[in-house]
Structures are given as C-alpha cells and as structure tokens.
Amino acid sequence: MVEKYDALIVGAGPAGVAAAITTAKGGMSTAIVERGDFAGSKNMFGGIVFTKPTAQIVPEFWKTAPIERRVIEYQYWLLSQESHVQINHRNQKFVKDFNSFTALRARFDKWFAQQAEAAGALLLTRTTVTGVLKNGAGQINGVETDRGDLLADVVIACDGVNSLVSKGAGLHDEWKPEDIALAVKETYSLPKDKIEDRFNVRGDEGVAVQFYGGRNEEYAGFLYTNKDTISFGIGAIMSDLAAFETRPQDILEWMKSHPSIKPLLEGSSLREYTAHLIPEGGYNKIPPLYTDGMMVAGDAAGLVNALNFEGTNFAMISGKFAGQTALDAKKAGSFSKEQLAAYRTYLDGSFVLKDLKKFRDVPRYIATHKQFLTFYPEVINNVLYKFFEVDGRPKEEHLKEIKDELYTKRGRLGLLRDLYGIYRRAT
Ligand SMILES: Cc1cc2nc3c(=O)[nH]c(=O)nc-3n(C[C@H](O)[C@H](O)[C@H](O)COP(=O)(O)OP(=O)(O)OC[C@H]3O[C@@H](n4cnc5c(N)ncnc54)[C@H](O)[C@@H]3O)c2cc1C
Structure with a gap:
C-alpha cells in the first residue's frame, strides 16, 4: 500500500527542515524525503548561518547546534591587482549577542534534521524524488521516488537550486545563465591557535570576509573561519564566466595568489573541494511559489539575497511560512491553489520578499x-x-x-x- 502523509517535504536542507518542524509541531503527519545518505551529506555553502532566523525555528539552538565559530567581525575587501582596501566591523555586541555563526553543512544540516525528527517528522534518507503525482482533478497529491510513490495532502518543494519538483510541476524552467552563479569552495585545515592569531580572535569567536573587485567577471569571494578549518571560495555569474571564458577555479587561483590574501592561507592544507549553484536572479526571477497541492521554498524558489550572502535565512523563514500555510490549509480543509495563496501573503509581509523587492534591480x-x-x-x-x-x-x-x-x-x-x-x- 502507498504511504500517505499530511505534509510531504522534499529536501532536508534549511528550508525543508524548517517546514517540517513547523508542520510536525502543528500536528500534521510529516515526512521529509532526502536523496543524501544523511541530511547535509550532499550540501555545501560558504558559510554563515544567521542567529535570529534559526532561533525562530529552534529556540536556544546554540545550546546543542554544531556551531563552528560565532562571528564577531565582518570584513569587506575591495581588491586591485596587488593591493586591497578593507572595511571591517567588529563589535562587542556581536560577542554578547551573536548575529551569525560559521557552520559546516554536513554537521549543521544533520543536527537540524534531528530537530525535525524530535518534533515528530519522519526523515526518509537515500530516497530521490523523481516527479510529482496528481489526482484526477490535476491537484498535486504526492511524489514519485526511486523507492516508490508517496502520497500527501500537500507537498512542499525544498529541493534546492535545481528543483526537479517545481520543474516537474511546471512552475519554472531552467535558470538562465545570467541568473545563476557557479560557486566553488575549498576547505583548508589550519590549527586552531593559528586561526586565532591570524584573525585576531579568541575561543569560539570568528570572522566573515567578503572579497570583490580586480576581475572583469561578476564574482564575489568569501573566507570564513571555522574551529580548525577555513572555508574559502568564490561564486561567479555563469553568463560572465562564459563571456570571459573563465572557469571559477581560475578566479579562485587568482585570489589565492593575491599578495593580500595568500598569507591568510599560508601553512594550511587543502581538505575538501566542492562546487554548487546559487540562484541569484532575485525578485524579478522568482517563479510561481505555489500551485494546487504544492508550495516551493528556499533555493528551489530562488529566494536568495546575493548582495549580502543571505540564503539560509531566506530558506528557513520561507520553509516556516510554507509549513504555517499548510497548517492553515489543513484547518480550512482545502489545499487548493486559492488556499495556498496565503503563502505568498506571508512572504510579502516579511523580509523575504521585502528585501528581494527592495534590491531587485541592483x-x-x-x-x-x-x-x-x-x-x-x-x-x-x-x-x-x-x-x-x-x-x-x-x-x-x-x-x-x-x-x-x-x-x-x-x-x-x-x-x-x-x-x-x-x-x-x-x-
Ligand atoms: C558557495 C555558497 C556559499 C553560500 N554561502 C552562504 C552563507 O554564507 N550564508 C547563507 O545564509 N547562505 C549561503 N549560501 C546559500 C545557501 O546555502 C542556500 O540559500 C541554502 O542552503 C538554501 O537552502 P535550501 O534548503 O533551500 O536548499 P539546499 O540547502 O540546497 O537543500 C536542498 C536539499 O534537497 C535535497 N534534494 C535535492 N533534490 C532532491 C530530490 N530530487 N529528492 C530528494 N532530495 C533532494 C538535497 O540533497 C538537499 O539536502 C551559499 C551557497 C553557496 C553555493
């Protein structure tokens, strides 16, 4: 017999887990379908996670979450060929009440998904969704997976930038090369005391650095301090990479050999190399966010503020609103498109669509x-x-x-x- 849930969530990233915690806590039977061996096993980012949005999903998360370092200083570097201008902001307020923290997704997502399980959601790993199912009236009522079909009153697509689910539901096509960034990241091992000396931090304090300039391609670089590793990488717009016939690795190599940056990585050893896409089209490129029986959240919906490297917070809060909309719909006894339109209203009223709309043309x-x-x-x-x-x-x-x-x-x-x-x- 085909299993049926109230809410079926595709993807155990920040969006999917936030949606699952919301529906499970609200009393809906909830399953998350994740293709990876465990939540986070296939995921990568810069990266920093933001405190207040995370606390909205898991209050006092810092007591148990695998935090690498609490960010007490943000740096912006404007690069030229052999120099840089740096703007730093370090604040004791960030020491007392941290605004963001560095994390490694394999650890963070795994922990985050455990919170969804603790709230009552079922996590189905090693299961890839291959399409959506529709009832006779054309309303989405489940998903096809490589391990069989699953039915649900509502599906929430949180399957990331390539979202097979929202494409399968006809909500959007492939992203255009000018709306997508290809990002590469290298993780370097560096002893904890070296990180503390080099970046002038102590204990679990950390810094977040963003790099711009010095290249023809539209790119942004990043460096984040973890406990005993450094996350270092770049994201560049695909159409620019094509126009300048550059590979992201070329920009990364250029940055690594830059005289201002080279000393930051000195003595470290490369531990991991990963690549991923980022949807950067902004407000103007957001696809329809809901249809009969389904909503889309996080990267799957292109909800990323590329100007400020914010994605996890957009994912978590859109996931939470999708979950809340599902609970409202259950109460109303309908999962129609008209009922799920409330999801867009929630997002319109929050920073998610307000921020993206404000900076839509930048x-x-x-x-x-x-x-x-x-x-x-x-x-x-x-x-x-x-x-x-x-x-x-x-x-x-x-x-x-x-x-x-x-x-x-x-x-x-x-x-x-x-x-x-x-x-x-x-x-
Ligand atoms: C290089 C880089 C640096 C970044 N830096 C930052 C940063 O510092 N701070 C920040 O806030 N954001 C950052 N972001 C953006 C952030 O990572 C994303 O916005 C965020 O992860 C989106 O969460 P999500 O849950 O929507 O999608 P994802 O995190 O991509 O999760 C999607 C999940 O769905 C699963 N999945 C996909 N397809 C299927 C399928 N068919 N069946 C089953 N499961 C499936 C995946 O395995 C994955 O677990 C960065 C992104 C990149 C690439």
Missing part, C-alpha cells in the same frame, strides 16, 4: 555597469595609495593626481551618474 545594474567591478575598486585603491604616499612632493600634487584619477578616467558626469544609479536602486 544585481543587474552592477552586472551591466562593469565600472563597479573593475574601475572603482582600482581607483579607490589608487586614491588611498596616493593619500598615504610620502614622497617629498607637496600634498597639493597628490590631491591633483587623485582628482585627475577620478575625473579624467570616468568624467564628472560619469561619476555623478554612477552614484545616482546606485543610490536610486539601493535606497
């Missing part, structure tokens, strides 16, 4: 105005070099050179236009 604007990737990082580095340089010449000459650098290369009008362009889209 990624495309930067992608089509390459001066933000190359010219400005270079100029900012040069301006600061000239500002600090003491060479026996009067400061007036230095100032003139700085002005020339800014005005001649981009023009006063160009500078004003760029400033206004960013201001209009980001505020």
Whole structure:
C-alpha cells in the first residue's frame, strides 16, 4: 500500500527542515524525503548561518547546534591587482549577542534534521524524488521516488537550486545563465591557535570576509573561519564566466595568489573541494511559489539575497511560512491553489520578499555597469595609495593626481551618474 502523509517535504536542507518542524509541531503527519545518505551529506555553502532566523525555528539552538565559530567581525575587501582596501566591523555586541555563526553543512544540516525528527517528522534518507503525482482533478497529491510513490495532502518543494519538483510541476524552467552563479569552495585545515592569531580572535569567536573587485567577471569571494578549518571560495555569474571564458577555479587561483590574501592561507592544507549553484536572479526571477497541492521554498524558489550572502535565512523563514500555510490549509480543509495563496501573503509581509523587492534591480545594474567591478575598486585603491604616499612632493600634487584619477578616467558626469544609479536602486 502507498504511504500517505499530511505534509510531504522534499529536501532536508534549511528550508525543508524548517517546514517540517513547523508542520510536525502543528500536528500534521510529516515526512521529509532526502536523496543524501544523511541530511547535509550532499550540501555545501560558504558559510554563515544567521542567529535570529534559526532561533525562530529552534529556540536556544546554540545550546546543542554544531556551531563552528560565532562571528564577531565582518570584513569587506575591495581588491586591485596587488593591493586591497578593507572595511571591517567588529563589535562587542556581536560577542554578547551573536548575529551569525560559521557552520559546516554536513554537521549543521544533520543536527537540524534531528530537530525535525524530535518534533515528530519522519526523515526518509537515500530516497530521490523523481516527479510529482496528481489526482484526477490535476491537484498535486504526492511524489514519485526511486523507492516508490508517496502520497500527501500537500507537498512542499525544498529541493534546492535545481528543483526537479517545481520543474516537474511546471512552475519554472531552467535558470538562465545570467541568473545563476557557479560557486566553488575549498576547505583548508589550519590549527586552531593559528586561526586565532591570524584573525585576531579568541575561543569560539570568528570572522566573515567578503572579497570583490580586480576581475572583469561578476564574482564575489568569501573566507570564513571555522574551529580548525577555513572555508574559502568564490561564486561567479555563469553568463560572465562564459563571456570571459573563465572557469571559477581560475578566479579562485587568482585570489589565492593575491599578495593580500595568500598569507591568510599560508601553512594550511587543502581538505575538501566542492562546487554548487546559487540562484541569484532575485525578485524579478522568482517563479510561481505555489500551485494546487504544492508550495516551493528556499533555493528551489530562488529566494536568495546575493548582495549580502543571505540564503539560509531566506530558506528557513520561507520553509516556516510554507509549513504555517499548510497548517492553515489543513484547518480550512482545502489545499487548493486559492488556499495556498496565503503563502505568498506571508512572504510579502516579511523580509523575504521585502528585501528581494527592495534590491531587485541592483544585481543587474552592477552586472551591466562593469565600472563597479573593475574601475572603482582600482581607483579607490589608487586614491588611498596616493593619500598615504610620502614622497617629498607637496600634498597639493597628490590631491591633483587623485582628482585627475577620478575625473579624467570616468568624467564628472560619469561619476555623478554612477552614484545616482546606485543610490536610486539601493535606497
Ligand atoms: C558557495 C555558497 C556559499 C553560500 N554561502 C552562504 C552563507 O554564507 N550564508 C547563507 O545564509 N547562505 C549561503 N549560501 C546559500 C545557501 O546555502 C542556500 O540559500 C541554502 O542552503 C538554501 O537552502 P535550501 O534548503 O533551500 O536548499 P539546499 O540547502 O540546497 O537543500 C536542498 C536539499 O534537497 C535535497 N534534494 C535535492 N533534490 C532532491 C530530490 N530530487 N529528492 C530528494 N532530495 C533532494 C538535497 O540533497 C538537499 O539536502 C551559499 C551557497 C553557496 C553555493
């Protein structure tokens, strides 16, 4: 006999587990179907997880979760070919009340899924969903898997960026190359005391670093400190990689040999190499989020704020709202498209769609105005070099050179236009 659940969740990543905890705690019989050997076995990210969204799903999670380090300092680096300008923010408030923490997904997702099991959900690992099932009225009422069919009142697709489930339900096509980033990550072993000295942290404190600039491709680099490893990688927009005939590894190698970055990895040994896609199309590319009998959450729905490296929080909170909508639907006795439209209303009212809507045009604007990737990082580095340089010449000459650098290369009008362009889209 085919098994039937109230709620069937595909994927045991942050979105799926948050959805499962919500439906199971609300009294729905819940199963999560996960293709990996265990939750997290196939997953990778940068990465940091955010405290407050996680605590909404598992209150006081820090007492049991496998946290690597609590982030007390955020760094932004603007790279030029052989220099960088760095903006750091370290705050004692982050020490007392941490805003985010570094994690390794194989450990974190496994723990997170255990919380769903503790709430009453059934976790079916080593089971790959291959399609959706529909009843006579065309409403989704289950999934096909490589181990047989499973039925449910409602399916929540949390199967990540390639979401076979939402494609199978006809909700969206393949992502376009300009809307997807290919990310590669290397994990390096480095003794705990070396990490503490190098990054000026103690105990379980950590830092999160983001790198931009110095390349023609639209990319962002990252470095995160874990207990005794360092996560280091880049994500670059696929269409840019194709246009510049670059592989993500080329950018990573360039970063590793950059004179400002090289010392950060010195003496470490490569432990792991992984690659993954990130949906970065933003608000304008979000597919339909629900249909009769089904909702889509997390990366499967393209809910990622690429500007700020936020994805796990969007996944957890969209998963929670999908779970809440399922509970409301059960109470109402209908899982129709009209009833599940409440999911979109929940998301519209939260940071998930508000943030994505607010910054909807920024990624495309930067992608089509390459001066933000190359010219400005270079100029900012040069301006600061000239500002600090003491060479026996009067400061007036230095100032003139700085002005020339800014005005001649981009023009006063160009500078004003760029400033206004960013201001209009980001505020
Ligand atoms: C390099 C990189 C760096 C990142 N850094 C950060 C960061 O620092 N902070 C942050 O917040 N976000 C970061 N993100 C984004 C973040 O990882 C994602 O937004 C988040 O993991 C999305 O969660 P999810 O549950 O929607 O999907 P996923 O985490 O991808 O989980 C999907 C799950 O579904 C399973 N699955 C897939 N298909 C099937 C199927 N057919 N049948 C059964 N199971 C299936 C998978 O095995 C997986 O467990 C990063 C992403 C990348 C790639």
